[in-house]
Amino acid sequence: MIEARELSKTYGSVRAVDRVSFTAAAGRVTGFLGLNGSGKTTTLRILLGLVTPTSGQALVDGRRYRDLRHPVRRVGAVLEQGIGHPGQTGRAHLVTQAVFSGAGRSRVDALLEQVGLGHAADQRIGGYSLGMRQRLAVATALLGDPPVLVLDEPANGLDPEGIAWLRGLLRDHARSGGTVLISSHLLAELAQLVDDVVIIARGRLVRATSLAELTRDAEARVRVRSRDPRRLWHALTQAGGRITTDGTALEVAGLSPEEVGELAFRAQVPVHELTVRTPDLEQIFLTLAATR
Numbered sequence: 001m002i003e004a005r006e007l008s009k010t011y012g013s014v015r016a017v018d019r020v021s022f023t024a025a026a027g028r029v030t031g032f033l034g035l036n037g038s039g040k041t042t043t044l045r046i047l048l049g050l051v052t053p054t055s056g057q058a059l060v061d062g063r064r065y066r067d068l069r070h071p072v073r074r075v076g077a078v079l080e081q082g083i084g085h086p087g088q089t090g091r092a093h094l095v096t097q098a099v100f101s102g103a104g105r106s107r108v109d110a111l112l113e114q115v116g117l118g119h120a121a122d123q124r125i126g127g128y129s130l131g132m133r134q135r136l137a138v139a140t141a142l143l144g145d146p147p148v149l150v151l152d153e154p155a156n157g158l159d160p161e162g163i164a165w166l167r168g169l170l171r172d173h174a175r176s177g178g179t180v181l182i183s184s185h186l187l188a189e190l191a192q193l194v195d196d197v198v199i200i201a202r203g204r205l206v207r208a209t210s211l212a213e214l215t216r217d218a219e220a221r222v223r224v225r226s227r228d229p230r231r232l233w234h235a236l237t238q239a240g241g242r243i244t245t246d247g248t249a250l251e252v253a254g255l256s257p258e259e260v261g262e263l264a265f266r267a268q269v270p271v272h273e274l275t276v277r278t279p280d281l282e283q284i285f286l287t288l289a290a291t292r
């Protein structure tokens, strides 16, 4: 299990992480979500003992990373930065990491196969595509066969097949009792994968809940297209509607379709389209991520 307790990190005047508390439970995949710069990487780096928090604690199985007896056997991490020496082969990289970390090299070949790099094991990393590097990073994280996996934006650079592969791997890991914490700035990317979500915005926790709960809570929206969107926007906002737009139509939250129709009528704005949109997960996330 992963636990953040009132975690804060300040860089000069920037509160990168501000009293954030959440848990990521064993047997579940937890999505750690926030827009760019919201504090995800800082939180994960604190968790992995790479950054010292200003206050609060980040714990893996009740201990700080640096207090874990065999960290590579407890926690595997895929971080954002580049991996390995470009002149090294994938296999040599894994062997080096295995030796350095004390994980043992016996799993190297099996892991290369598991992440789909068996055919490229003897190619230099410098010639790997971004997706292949991500696969190698996942293999490195799995070296110590750790129950806890922490992944910072691992889907970056993966093609749809790679994403499906990663999803399968992480789901299997959780199904066998492992803990998975995975960050992203796109909820849609994780929607098929996560059980729970932790959403942060500007360093603060906005929501920590199950994906099912998040979907249930979301309110339907009314999409309305008209000849005079400015006037309609004004009328709907005056009535308490919360509005976004894709440039073509207005998306209205907080008002029923009946209210939107009647308000448009009263404002004498001809309506060309009025539809009820069931909640879109990405929209829910964006609304939450932009709230504070």
Ligand SMILES: Nc1ncnc2c1ncn2[C@@H]1O[C@H](COP(=O)(O)OP(=O)(O)OP(=O)(O)O)[C@@H](O)[C@H]1O
Residues within 6 Å of the ligand: 011, 014, 015, 016, 034, 035, 036, 037, 038, 039, 040, 041, 042, 043, 185
């Ligand atoms: N070493 C640092 N020194 C100064 N400011 C930092 C440092 N690391 C992060 N920050 C600032 O802290 C805030 C949070 O950054 P962080 O990288 O944790 O966000 P993020 O959610 O991971 O973003 P992204 O999705 O872009 O990676 C940002 O304002 C960032 O500029």
